[in-house]
Amino acid sequence: MHPPDKPAFDAETAQEPSGGSRSEVAWWIWALAGALFFTYTVLSLRIHERMLSNSFDLGIFEQAIRSYADGHLPVSEVKGPDFPILGDHFSPVLVLVAPLYALWSSPKVLLVTQALLIAASVMPLALWARRSLGSLAAVVIGICYGLSWGIASAVGFDFHEVAFAVPLLAFSLTALANNRFRAAACWALPLLLVKEDLGLTVIAIGVIIALRGDRRLGIITAASGVAGALLAMLVVLPAFSPTGSYAYTFWLDSPGGGGGLGDLLHKSTIGLITPQTKVTTLLLVLAPTLFLAMRSPLMWIALPTLLWRFASSNASHWGTSYHYSLVLMPIVFAAFIDALVRRRSSRSSLRRCLAGCAAITFLLLPQSPFWQLVQPATWRTDPRIAVAHKLMDRIPDGATVQASNKLVPQLTGRTSVSLHGWPTSRPRPEWIMVDGTVPQHERWPLNPLQERMALDEARSHGYSLVANEDGYVLLQRRS
Template sequence: MAMQAPPTDTTTRPQQQSDFENQAEAKPSHRSRSEVAWWMWVLAGALFCAYTALSLRIHQRMLTRSYDLGIFEQVVRSYADGHLPVSELKAPDFAVLGDHFSPVLALVAPLYWLWRSANALLVMQAALLAASVLPLMVWARRRLGAKAAAVIGVSYGVSWGIASGVGFDFHEVAFAVPLLACSLTALGSDRLRAAAYWALPLLLVKEDLGLTVAVIGLVIAWRGDRKLGIITASAGLAGSLLTLLVVLPALNPSGSFAYWFWLDSPGGSEGGLTDLLYKSTIGLITPQAKVSTFLLLLAPTLFLALRSPLLWIALPTLLWRFASGNEFHWGTSWHYSLVLMPIVFAAYIDALIRRRPSTSSLRRYLAGSAAVSFLLLPQFSLWQLVQPATWRTDPRVAVAHSLMDRIPDGATVQASNNLGPQLTNRTSVSVYGYPDSRPNPEWIMVDTWVPGDRRWPLNIIEEKISLDRARAQGYRTVADRDGYVLLSRTG
């Protein structure tokens, strides 16, 4: 990740040039540079279809979760209904802007008006992620050629970080992915003002992304526009500090910001200065999962991304993740690598441009990059698209929906984690067994056959005791079929 000087003017190059350099210098007109080739739209469309098919199929099989898809649907439903976002899944009338500052989610509301379903969020996410491939391919085509752009687009589109996000519900950081792709491609092309304009909306996506904006500003300053860079960096830093220290504590029901990941020890308690010092030094590379994640991030680029200063823009996200006391942040699962993939691939393109390889060398780099991306593919979510089990429907799904249909619209419900997203569009739902759930709901629906690795927050024994207690407190059993228990409060 060493800072390198910007490329010198092409007039200083030697007379003897590679095919790659000749191609790079044969720049098209401004009009043609701004156009997206038809095959790029086809590739982006294919990725959109793949992402959408996988996301919707996971939801149809009832493998999505209240944490997080249900929460985000409640947020979008709040915006669509014309009020500030709350989530019953977090706690009764919980103000979500006090949890994470993501007002960008209001942009999903128009689609939700047309399609009042969690599916609307999943389709929106698929569109955002698929769109992010376009600026990367346009830049790569302009400087490396069409074939290189196509290989990079495919490698990025099937990369494990994108796949992990697609396979795990919906998240607000999906909005950051195309913004980062546009900002970094502009930055790599020395369109510094455009880079700043694309970066600043990240402040509305999530509170930590202001630090990413700050680093983008520093790179802008280093590349030549010191004034614009300092303004951008200051805006990013001020935005994060304002949301972290003022907005979130003011809106959080507990009066404090609950997600100081870097202060929480692995056991969940504050470890003091010694623990903080450990996490900011040796703790950044231990345990091994952190190093593995970093290596896997760079592997699809054959580690060439390290040669680009654009990779510095990944530093804030890597630091908070690896300093976190939450082990889920360290690895390659979930959605936490979504924002890193456009940064890594933009750095890869920039490194190839700086390296100026011969045609044969460029082909080897691209072949290696594609090979790594496809070799990793079976380990992550997109591989489910070619698995027969993905397209088989468990008969229990129909049973679950037939029982959920008996719950009236607007009712208060406590439901199993996997059932919540099926109910968030029309009921006030919270997670069964979660301590902060709304007490005494009108309805309870529990999937008692959920596998142990997906069971949360109660284990099998705790769940049975809790259901018996509910019946003793006056809930009657409306149905008990194929592992689904539906209870209704009497009186």
């Protein structure tokens, strides 16, 4: 077997690559990353402009980053009055967004940052594919990775801290596959600052480093992952948490805590009886690579994320929605490249593999959020949006507010806003604003009847009606 860092052939010439300079291909790899950045940015900004972003999670993350920009530890009113975010998830990496937010105080800063981070992860994978498999492979793999369903699901759903993990993983796994172990470790260790569960991923990377030849560095890396994860989950998070404990122990409790052994056994049994969602997710993770990714030891690095998700009692972790598969995409595509390099296949065989990867990626594309970009509805502006902003403009900066889910991210930049109807929202805010036209199946956390009752109760306890226009209701607390 040839060393994994040596190219087997050039797919375009069927000859050993000449080892040309990187500058020969850098321009189109930059262009590919730039085109994907533009795609991600346009989609996420358009979703926000259409008022389709959410309190959970764009509102939460903007409040956390706004706190950093204001010079204090992150809190989120959406989670609860002055709720310390470092007691929920350990993501100090968010402080890196604060300088940008200080220049432009808008949730759009978060969305653009996320787009940039994900687009940047294409470059190491495409460069590795070009160097080892040829330019055709680099183009196809770069596009298929950039448009993969896991990335699309994340871009189409607000902002999340794990966006920082994507380029770190892409650079780390590229270095690891090419036996640059020190670089692999250096790119992996910052994952400990992205989210507490990524310490398990660092452990996996350390184990692979040790098995591939640098035992000492691998053990140090894995030990750092263990120490980082335990420190975050057993010390830092409980210290900041209002409950004094880590709310997601073993990722087996629903957000907000609760659970326990009985709940764990009950929900785990349900998960075993109805595994279809988990099986579908696993198949979709591997399908774009024609399951060839399983031939690479790099796929072991995906195991910690898959295990905690499938062991979780929160059913939203099992499926393909939201952002939960984002960190899997650089792993599975790095494993795909590694598997293709190891196969030493003929040019025609490689092209069949690439064609299959492209076919599955584009077959799934109409089901992904990226498809919104070619839908006319995406580019139409609902007149109600102008009405909503007109009414929100009546709320002064710095006011305390309770608002409907989709309204929260429109107010987080200049008010102290929480979610209307959420149990831990700040009581008796100065303003309440709700959207009464949200379809019943999208109403959250209150159903229509509960929302009407809550508004009636507010009016009977000192709130006056300021406006009722196009389904938007704005109340103000009387002094």
